[in-house]
Amino acid sequence: MILKYLTAEFEQEVNSTRRLLQAIPQKDLAYKPSAISWTMGELAQHIATIYYWYVGALTQDVYDLAADSLERGDPADIAATIELFESNVAKARTALASLTEQKLQENWTMKAGEQVVLGPMERGIVARGFLFNHIYHHRGELIVYLRATGNKVPGMYGPTYEES
Template identity: 45%
Template sequence: MMKQALIGEFMHEAENTRKLLSMIPDSALEYRPQPHLWSVGQLASHIAEVYNWYEPTFDLDDFDMGSYKYDKGDISKAANILARFEENVSKAKTVIENSDESKYMNNWIMSAGGNALMPAMPKIQVIRGFLYNHLYHHRGELISHLRATGNKVPSLYGPNYEESQAF
């Protein structure tokens, strides 16, 4: 039952993420609102990469970030980031579908070289917080970055600003 709820939310939100990533123009990829913040391209790449974390989160009880190999790919074109997203989201969906719901309450930990990076918590809490909510947070940042460059953003949970002005 939990698995079906996770899949439903996953599919709905993957479509929202797809809509957002599809609206990124190449001209905005280098924009960053402040020097210490990620650029649009880096942020979009990170969003696409989060879907690679589904397998070690669902299938392992200890995700060793020390051995994880982050590969953002070629972020010089928005189409490349979207293609990476499509590849990763497909794999993540399969991971959820094949997951064992009886293990959702197993304690899960993120470590690096044997050192805990965060306290152990039930896997379902990590799935909701570390995978799902983390992604939504970064989508919000990306929307802010795109708005700052004068680009349009999609409506995700109802009309966006432009659409609301039409009423």
């Protein structure tokens, strides 16, 4: 039953993430609010990359970041980031469709070589916390970047200030 709701949420939120990424103007990709922050382009690319992590998180018991590679392209090219996003969403959708209720209860671990980064923890917790909520967190940051640069923010849960 949980899978039905995760899948529905995934599809709804993919559409919201797409609208948000499409709202980023090429001219503002170098913006960053502080010296230690990512640029808007790097943040957008990170959001697109999280969808790639669905595969390792949902289909492998131990996901080793060091043994995996993802060609990301240039974070200063919003079209390339949107293309990465679309490709990763397709992979994430396939991984999500392969899940069972039983697999949600199994333990999962993320490593970077020999170092454990996350886990072990139940895959269902990973799906909510590391995947879904991680994207929402960074989308919130991206909204702040867009507003700080004078750009319009698309509605995701109803109209935004700019749309009302």
